[in-house]
Amino acid sequence: MNAPTATAHLLPEIALREVPAAFVDELKARFGDRCSTALVVREQHGRDESSFTAPPPSAVVFAESTADVADAVTLCAQHRVPVIPFGVGSSLEGHLLAVQGGISIDLSRMSRIVSLNAEDLTVTVQAGVTRKQLNEEIKSSGLFFPIDPGADATLGGMSATRASGTNAVRYGTMRENVLALEVVAADGRIIRTGTRAKKSSAGYDLTRLMVGSEGTLGVITEVTLRLYPLPEAISAATCSFPSIADAVQCVIQTIQLGVPIARCELIDDNTVRMVNAHSKLGLREEHMLLMEFHGSPASVQEQAATVQEIATDCGGQAFEWATTPEARTRLWTARHNAYFAAIQSRPGCRAISTDTCVPISRLADCLLDSVAEANASGLPYFLVGHVGDGNFHFGYLLDPNIAAERETAEELNHKLVNRALALGGTCTGEHGVGLHKMGFLVDEAGVGAVDMMRTIKHALDPHNIMNPGKIFAW
Numbered sequence: 472m473n474a475p476t477a478t479a480h481l482l483p484e485i486a487l488r489e490v491p492a493a494f495v496d497e498l499k500a501r502f503g504d505r506c507s508t509a510l511v512v513r514e515q516h517g518r519d520e521s522s523f524t525a526p527p528p529s530a531v532v533f534a535e536s537t538a539d540v541a542d543a544v545t546l547c548a549q550h551r552v553p554v555i556p557f558g559v560g561s562s563l564e565g566h567l568l569a570v571q572g573g574i575s576i577d578l579s580r581m582s583r584i585v586s587l588n589a590e591d592l593t594v595t596v597q598a599g600v601t602r603k604q605l606n607e608e609i610k611s612s613g614l615f616f617p618i619d620p621g622a623d624a625t626l627g628g629m630s631a632t633r634a635s636g637t638n639a640v641r642y643g644t645m646r647e648n649v650l651a652l653e654v655v656a657a658d659g660r661i662i663r664t665g666t667r668a669k670k671s672s673a674g675y676d677l678t679r680l681m682v683g684s685e686g687t688l689g690v691i692t693e694v695t696l697r698l699y700p701l702p703e704a705i706s707a708a709t710c711s712f713p714s715i716a717d718a719v720q721c722v723i724q725t726i727q728l729g730v731p732i733a734r735c736e737l738i739d740d741n742t743v744r745m746v747n748a749h750s751k752l753g754l755r756e757e758h759m760l761l762m763e764f765h766g767s768p769a770s771v772q773e774q775a776a777t778v779q780e781i782a783t784d785c786g787g788q789a790f791e792w793a794t795t796p797e798a799r800t801r802l803w804t805a806r807h808n809a810y811f812a813a814i815q816s817r818p819g820c821r822a823i824s825t826d827t828c829v830p831i832s833r834l835a836d837c838l839l840d841s842v843a844e845a846n847a848s849g850l851p852y853f854l855v856g857h858v859g860d861g862n863f864h865f866g867y868l869l870d871p872n873i874a875a876e877r878e879t880a881e882e883l884n885h886k887l888v889n890r891a892l893a894l895g896g897t898c899t900g901e902h903g904v905g906l907h908k909m910g911f912l913v914d915e916a917g918v919g920a921v922d923m924m925r926t927i928k929h930a931l932d933p934h935n936i937m938n939p940g941k942i943f944a945w
Contacts, residue, residue, distance in 0.1 A: 548551045740758050
């Protein structure tokens with residue numbers, strides 16, 4: 472396997488295209504004050520949570536309907552101007568950066584729940600609806616949407632990046648939970664993919680093609696999702712371990728035994744200290760598993776008892792419960808804030824976040840060797856993971872003004888990805904390719920597969936206006 476050099480990803484390739492003044496005038500004539508060229512607005516829409524920087528887009532359009540998106544994309548197609556969809560800006564791989572210029576289409580105002588079909592366990596929403604908003608608005612139905620990437624991301628953005636998160640070990644990812652889409656194609660046409668039916672054999676699966684396409688094939692404007700009954704009982708627990716190896720062994724045994732655990736998260740001792748400082752908690756500052764069990768009261772009790780026994784056999788200590796909604800919310804909020812806790816621990820730093828996922832049987836091999844490399848590097852880092860499905864994240868904390876630190880972080884990332892691929896894993900379990908993992912995609916999928924992806928891109932977006940410069944080179 473020939474990995475790209477660490478310096479290959481230091482900066483995105485900037486190749487700005489000309490944005491004609493006449494085009495901007497047409498945008499303003501069509502959208503009025505919903506088209507902004509103010510620098511502060513453009514800068515806000517020209518950055519995400521990645522460590523990269525690029526010039527901001529030339530304009531921002533605030534869409535309020537699919538027709539708005541179609542009109543904006545049609546104008547862009549006529550003038551060959553790039554289009555970059557924007558949700559809330561929480562992506563981690565440079566998805567939102569205007570590396571070839573163009574405009575940003577902000578979908579956050581498209582925040583309406585179109586239809587709730589409780590009997591069928593489905594809901595259709597506009598792309599700007601966030602996951603927390605959805606669950607708040609449907610809770611009276613006794614249903615919920617389980618995909619939880621941490622950030623309160625939009626469901627359109629989550630579909631575009633094929634997001635998952637803490638509940639994926641039980642409920643799957645966006646790939647399994649998106650039934651149908653409304654998409655504005657590169658020529659401005661509005662297409663629909665999929666249906667509310669549980670299955671279909673009708674033609675190419677365009678829904679799965681669009682889920683994970685990262686805005687490079689079209690702008691998702693409407694999403695139909697699977698819903699699930701709210702569990703009758705929920706219980707969360709924490710357990711501390713003397714070593715990461717012990718914690719990982721507990722996870723492997725739990726999954727291999729078939730325990731239907733809903734969440735199983737690893738936080739290393741270093742990250743626990745950061746979380747305690749940030750969220751004002753008193754968690755034991757040791758390697759820790761955070762777990763959650765869903766089901767009937769009896770099944771939850773049985774699952775928890777089984778896992779507690781496994782944890783004890785693996786050296787686990789201080790198995791503590793969080794049974795009230797307030798206690799569970801506080802615990803999981805602290806977990807979701809681990810990224811921000813880490814950033815706060817080193818003021819002014821940026822994080823390069825890894826996203827490897829491996830078969831559960833190879834988790835220990837991949838994780839422990841990577842921990843040893845990170846410790847030897849001397850670079851500050853945090854470690855969290857959705858280890859129930861073999862996915863974990865290092866966040867290497869670097870001073871953006873020190874080139875050697877970025878080089879070290881990239882080198883650690885390359886070693887980690889190469890290890891994961893050698894073990895049958897992937898370079899990205901949930902964050903997507905974006906800018907940062909373009910070289911890794913070739914290593915993982917092979918030149919032939921990437922060429923096939925490129926052929927699809929050329930066919931559906933012949934002028935390369937849909938979020939260009941992402942996933943692979945044109």
